[in-house]
Structure formats: structure tokens, C-alpha cells
Amino acid sequence: MPAKTSLELETGRALPAFRLHDPRRGTTFTEADLPASPGVLVMVLCNHCPAVRHVEEGILACAREYGPRGIGILGVSANDPGLSPDDAPERLAERARLKDYPFPYLHDADQSFVRTLGAECTPEFFLYDAARRLYYHGRFDGSGPGNREPVTGRDLRAALEALLAERPAPVPQIPSIGCSLKWRA
Numbered sequence: 001m002p003a004k005t006s007l008e009l010e011t012g013r014a015l016p017a018f019r020l021h022d023p024r025r026g027t028t029f030t031e032a033d034l035p036a037s038p039g040v041l042v043m044v045l046c047n048h049c050p051a052v053r054h055v056e057e058g059i060l061a062c063a064r065e066y067g068p069r070g071i072g073i074l075g076v077s078a079n080d081p082g083l084s085p086d087d088a089p090e091r092l093a094e095r096a097r098l099k100d101y102p103f104p105y106l107h108d109a110d111q112s113f114v115r116t117l118g119a120e121c122t123p124e125f126f127l128y129d130a131a132r133r134l135y136y137h138g139r140f141d142g143s144g145p146g147n148r149e150p151v152t153g154r155d156l157r158a159a160l161e162a163l164l165a166e167r168p169a170p171v172p173q174i175p176s177i178g179c180s181l182k183w184r185a
């Protein structure tokens with residue numbers, strides 16, 4: 001499957017309002033459920049993508065480090081389960097339980113949230129500041145399935161550290177590369 005690259009987005013865009021299903025907990029999660037925090041990290045993920053699987057342990061380590069430091073963290077999957085059965089809500093819940101995700105792993109059933117974000121691929125990372133304005137949109141790091149670069153989270157971690165230190169966002173913000181989102185027809 002050919003790789004898809006995320007779009008270059010202008011920083012300062014507002015975090016879109018959302019109302020998403022949390023299949024692990026059987027609840028609905030909205031932006032009002034986010035606590036006041038120095039930032040919010042929205043990760044567009046899925047279960048089937050080799051690029052997501054490649055960085056999954058790094059994502060979990062990053063979430064376990066930055067969640068306690070005050071960053072709100074969400075995983076969102078929006079793939080059409082008819083096209084990608086591994087990304088059905090019950091499978092998202094299974095994966096989150098199996099890997100003990102320390103963040104909500106939400107399902108965007110109508111795909112409206114990820115469309116409004118401007119998402120194109122998995123994994124894709126959107127970091128918002130305390131005012132919920134886009135601060136960083138880019139890759140996790142330079143690693144990928146088969147390229148021999150270690151999974152470090154270098155790019156995202158640099159953005160998180162800059163945000164927490166109240167410094168300007170790092171540049172350049174290198175786009176994510178991964179699997180294309182599976183859009184409903």
C-alpha cells in the first residue's frame with residue numbers, strides 16, 4: 001500500500017469541537033471533558049496500519065511521560081470499518097485494553113472530526129496549546145517500518161518540550177507519513 005503524507009497546516013487553527021464515542025468505556029467524550037491543561041495532543045491512529053504499529057510502543061511511552069506533566073492526550077480512529085474491519089469500534093477497545101492505552105482511544109464514526117482537523121494519514125499528530133490553538137502538526141519521528149531509524153519520538157517530544165517551556169513551536173514541522181485514512185464513500 002502506498003504511503004500517504006499529511007498536509008501542511010497553518011498553526012493557530014482552533015481545536016474543533018467534537019463528540020466522539022469511547023468504545024473501551026462505552027461513553028461519549030467531548031472537548032468539554034478535557035481538563036484545563038498546557039496542551040492537548042490529538043493522535044490520529046488506527047489498529048491496522050504498519051506505521052502506527054511501528055511507533056505504538058513509542059507513542060505509549062510518550063503518553064505515559066507527558067500525560068502526568070499535564071498534556072491532555074487523545075487517540076482517534078476514523079477509518080470506515082467496512083473498508084478496514086480491524087478498525088471497528090470493538091477492535092479499538094480490544095487494542096486499547098491489550099496495550100493498556102493511558103489515553104482515550106476514540107472512534108470518529110462519521111469522520112467529521114478528522115476531516116475538520118485536516119487529517120490525511122495514520123499516524124498523524126496534532127498538538128494544541130493551552131488556548132486550544134494548533135501549535136504543532138507533524139510526525140512522531142523519522143522512523144518507519146523498514147528504514148532502520150530507531151523509534152524515539154524526537155520530533156513530537158521536541159514540540160511537547162517547547163510547548164511546556166512556553167517557547168515557540170519548532171520549525172520545520174515535518175509531515176507524517178503513513179497509511180491513508182479509509183474514507184466512507
